[in-house]
Amino acid sequence: MGKSKRNRPKAESNRAQRLAHRQAVREQSERVNARPFEGFVAECDLVALREFVPSATAPLAGRDGRKIVLATVLPGAVAALVREENGEPVGYVGLQVQAQSDDPAADLAAAATWAQTAAPGDSLAAADPTSGAALRDVLDPDADLEVTVHQDFNWWIPEGVEPAPDVAATVQRANELIMPSARLDGLRAAWWVDAGEKAHLRWVRPESEDDLMLALARLHASGGLHVGEGSRFAGSFRTHGLLVPVFDLDPERHPVEWTAPAAEFGERLTAALQVQDPLTAAERRSRDGLRSRQVTLR
Numbered sequence: 666m667g668k669s670k671r672n673r674p675k676a677e678s679n680r681a682q683r684l685a686h687r688q689a690v691r692e693q694s695e696r697v698n699a700r701p702f703e704g705f706v707a708e709c710d711l712v713a714l715r716e717f718v719p720s721a722t723a724p725l726a727g728r729d730g731r732k733i734v735l736a737t738v739l740p741g742a743v744a745a746l747v748r749e750e751n752g753e754p755v756g757y758v759g760l761q762v763q764a765q766s767d768d769p770a771a772d773l774a775a776a777a778t779w780a781q782t783a784a785p786g787d788s789l790a791a792a793d794p795t796s797g798a799a800l801r802d803v804l805d806p807d808a809d810l811e812v813t814v815h816q817d818f819n820w821w822i823p824e825g826v827e828p829a830p831d832v833a834a835t836v837q838r839a840n841e842l843i844m845p846s847a848r849l850d851g852l853r854a855a856w857w858v859d860a861g862e863k864a865h866l867r868w869v870r871p872e873s874e875d876d877l878m879l880a881l882a883r884l885h886a887s888g889g890l891h892v893g894e895g896s897r898f899a900g901s902f903r904t905h906g907l908l909v910p911v912f913d914l915d916p917e918r919h920p921v922e923w924t925a926p927a928a929e930f931g932e933r934l935t936a937a938l939q940v941q942d943p944l945t946a947a948e949r950r951s952r953d954g955l956r957s958r959q960v961t962l963r
Contacts, residue, residue, distance in 0.1 A: 700906030701770040705800070707810045709854030709869040712905045715760040715769065717867060718856060719843045720815040725758065726808035731781050733803070735810070737761050739788075740821050740835060745776040746788035748823055756780025764791035769905065774798035814848055847920035849927055857920040864914040865899070866892060866923060872938060874908045880937035881910065882944060882952035889933045893926025900958035908959075 702708040707726075714721055714737050725733040733756040739746055742763035747756050758776045766772055771794035778798040779789050818839040822828045828836070845859040854869035870877050881901075884890040890898045895915030902909050914923060944952060 701768060702800070702905065705804065705806045706808060707804070709871055709907065710810050710812060710848075711760070711773075712907055712909075713854050713856055713867070713869050714810075714812070716904050717858075718814075718848075719846055719858075720818055720820075721812050721846075721848075722757075722815070722820065723810040723812045725777060725803065726805050726810070731756055733758060733777050733780055735760060740832070741788070741790075744772065744789045744792040745780045745783070747780055747783045747785050749785040750823060754785045756783070762791070766792075766794040768794045770800040771795075771798070774800040774803050777803040812848055814846055816845055817843060849920065849924045851924065852927055852931060855927055855931075857914070857923060859916055862916065864916040864918075864920075866896070866912040866914055866927060867909050868912075868927070869907055869909050871907065874903065876938060877908050877910075878952060878955060879944065879948075880934055880940075881955055882948045883937045883940060884933055885951035885955060886945065886947040889930075889937075892923060892930045896923075896926070900960070901955070903959065903961040 700708070702711045705711065710723075714723070714735065718737050721737050723735045725735050731754055736757050736759050738761040739757055739759040742761060743759060744762050744764070745756060745758045747754050749755070756777070756779075758773065758780055760773065762772070772792040775792040775794055775796040775798045776789060778796065779792070781803075783789070818836050821836055821839075822832065844861075847857045849855040849857060849866075852868070856867050856869075858865050858867070872880075881890060885898070892912050892914070895918060897913045899911045899913045901911060
């Protein structure tokens, strides 16, 4: 007996149209989100600042005009705000926001464009990704980010300003929840964080996922998938088209102590990325095991 056609939407039905629309939206989202910051030198750090770094700022290396500062998160998780500093308006653009579209690059461009002309004291709850602004209009693709890592959110309050009691309470609550973090010197987008019982190294990598997974498998099979004594490979996650290897670390060691062993791991990884030979049986088993420990954030 053939399968029932009862649940199949008719070609001309509203349901069929809705399903087709949802599929088109999903496909568009996948195209947009593949690597929203691809082509920018700062791609990996932009992803890190947007996804997991608690508190950091960086001047927006872009075009002429008002000073614009990138921030991990702003008060209220707004998209942007403008405040007066030393008699001049300065725009702040948040990467971790409450309201966002499927196109992070367009959101960032729109927020930065708004911050160029808004008045001090104004804030933007959500950016308009349909504004037509392109990220290349506000951020030089060849410029790196000069990131300043903060261990609190006191920078939310302008220097010399006495905050209102509710604002001071908000900053205090945020400070109580923050986890100590550091960007390892000389290693692009390699971030240490103290999560309490464990510390972690999250390293946003620019290579394609397939190439990186092969290299990680080779290192795992040879015993080289670590960042020194007191470390353990914990897995990896995908976000914004990039793969982020994660290592558990001994929390008793200061982040600067991980810089040299992480750099050595980076050298081993670079060498493994250059190998063109087919995977051995042991390397294939390693690859399959590593893939089973992956998660996707967005």
